[in-house]
Amino acid sequence: MKKLTEKIVKFRDARNWKQFHNPKDCAISLSLEASEVLEHFQWKSKEEIGEYLKKNKKEIADELADVLYWVLLMSHDLGIDIKKASETKLKENAKKYPIKKSKGKHTKYTNL
Amino acid sequence: MKKLTEKIVKFRDARNWKQFHNPKDCAISLSLEASEVLEHFQWKSKEEIGEYLKKNKKEIADELADVLYWVLLMSHDLGIDIKKASETKLKENAKKYPIKKSKGKHTKYTNL
Amino acid sequence: MKKLTEKIVKFRDARNWKQFHNPKDCAISLSLEASEVLEHFQWKSKEEIGEYLKKNKKEIADELADVLYWVLLMSHDLGIDIKKASETKLKENAKKYPIKKSKGKHTKYTNL
Amino acid sequence: MKKLTEKIVKFRDARNWKQFHNPKDCAISLSLEASEVLEHFQWKSKEEIGEYLKKNKKEIADELADVLYWVLLMSHDLGIDIKKASETKLKENAKKYPIKKSKGKHTKYTNL
Numbered sequence: 001m002k003k004l005t006e007k008i009v010k011f012r013d014a015r016n017w018k019q020f021h022n023p024k025d026c027a028i029s030l031s032l033e034a035s036e037v038l039e040h041f042q043w044k045s046k047e048e049i050g051e052y053l054k055k056n057k058k059e060i061a062d063e064l065a066d067v068l069y070w071v072l073l074m075s076h077d078l079g080i081d082i083k084k085a086s087e088t089k090l091k092e093n094a095k096k097y098p099i100k101k102s103k104g105k106h107t108k109y110t111n112l
Numbered sequence: 113m114k115k116l117t118e119k120i121v122k123f124r125d126a127r128n129w130k131q132f133h134n135p136k137d138c139a140i141s142l143s144l145e146a147s148e149v150l151e152h153f154q155w156k157s158k159e160e161i162g163e164y165l166k167k168n169k170k171e172i173a174d175e176l177a178d179v180l181y182w183v184l185l186m187s188h189d190l191g192i193d194i195k196k197a198s199e200t201k202l203k204e205n206a207k208k209y210p211i212k213k214s215k216g217k218h219t220k221y222t223n224l
Numbered sequence: 225m226k227k228l229t230e231k232i233v234k235f236r237d238a239r240n241w242k243q244f245h246n247p248k249d250c251a252i253s254l255s256l257e258a259s260e261v262l263e264h265f266q267w268k269s270k271e272e273i274g275e276y277l278k279k280n281k282k283e284i285a286d287e288l289a290d291v292l293y294w295v296l297l298m299s300h301d302l303g304i305d306i307k308k309a310s311e312t313k314l315k316e317n318a319k320k321y322p323i324k325k326s327k328g329k330h331t332k333y334t335n336l
Numbered sequence: 337m338k339k340l341t342e343k344i345v346k347f348r349d350a351r352n353w354k355q356f357h358n359p360k361d362c363a364i365s366l367s368l369e370a371s372e373v374l375e376h377f378q379w380k381s382k383e384e385i386g387e388y389l390k391k392n393k394k395e396i397a398d399e400l401a402d403v404l405y406w407v408l409l410m411s412h413d414l415g416i417d418i419k420k421a422s423e424t425k426l427k428e429n430a431k432k433y434p435i436k437k438s439k440g441k442h443t444k445y446t447n448l
Binding site: 225231243255262264270277281285286288290298303304306311313321323326327330 | 340347359400407414417430440
């Protein structure tokens with residue numbers, strides 16, 4: 001993750017794009033790229049999605065990479081250690097969703 | 113990234129949640145979590161965002177971790193090597209946005 | 225639609241909120257409110273959605289009203305006649321999606 | 337609004353698309369179209385947005401019409417009277433945001 005972040009920052013800085021990368025516009029980008037992932041699955045039934053995935057894996061991988069790009073770049077710019085933040089969040093979620101209570105349910109923790 | 117993915121998959125499978133994790137609903141989650149990142153920056157001016165970031169870094173780190181959770185889990189479930197996909201995408205973007213043409217501009221490659 | 229727009233603008237102006245309503249932040253609001261509609265349907269199967277709709281119609285109506293609020297307010301502020309724009313768009317879509325070609329298919333017009 | 341809804345439903349039904357219009361996929365569409373509105377304002381400064389609006393009003397009107405399409409179609413399909421729902425929501429918001437407390441502030445009602 002560190003190395004990938006370095007590559008992303010280097011790509012950005014070589015183009016002198018940091019001037020545009022205020023947090024609000026980066027967060028807009030993150031949201032738009034996530035929408036592009038979602039667009040692939042719209043209107044399709046489970047069966048159609050299965051078929052679609054076989055033929056369009058590269059396109060979906062591209063979109064997920066775009067989302068990851070913004071997660072890593074925002075984390076870098078905001079001074080967030082995203083690996084550590086993810087591990088902390090997993091621990092917090094493990095408390096919010098104890099295995100006993102949440103096993104096999106898609107209930108929000110506030111309703112468990 | 114691999115280790116973090118393993119932890120995420122382990123967290124999910126301990127709760128028997130894979131049954132809900134069809135790609136369409138995962139992509140919805142990805143999009144909703146990206147919106148939650150964006151929500152932090154809404155209505156705020158540059159100065160207000162600066163102030164806000166000092167006091168709310170943990171909250172934003174949490175939301176970015178939620179987005180990363182879905183990027184890694186979707187990549188895992190769809191058999192996508194997201195590290196490799198990211199490196200490929202960076203190379204493709206380097207071609208789409210040659211430094212000479214794109215330096216200091218936020219123009220889309222189709223209009224460069 | 226005109227009357228509703230007037231009420232919305234009056235509500236806004238009584239609170240002196242126009243100063244915050246630059247198009248970028250309004251568009252962020254529109255996107256976030258649309259996400260809140262989507263959140264209601266996440267993880268649910270068709271059957272669960274049927275059950276859910278019976279009990280939560282008011283909540284979903286509220287979220288759709290929030291989206292409409294921003295559509296009407298943005299249209300007003302940008303000098304867009306949204307009724308006319310909608311009718312124009314319907315006519316354009318009727319050309320993009322001729323009944324013969326598109327009947328019973330969810331194919332994008334670019335692939336028809 | 338009623339007439340526009342009728343036209344939209346007629347457009348849809350002529351193409352036999354109701355079979356695809358389950359609430360989850362319609363809500364995805366709503367969210368994606370709202371993202372397309374947002375995309376127009378990304379990366380642009382206030383001045384650039386001013387310039388952009390002059391030249392691209394039709395494009396933005398189109399995207400707002402797409403969002404409205406889904407608000408009206410979802411409301412229709414779910415049996416929601418969106419005009420009434422909007423008026424109710426405005427009244428509720430007037431209580432949440434009393435003029436005295438909220439005038440000139442972009443504070444969420446939970447923090448007022």
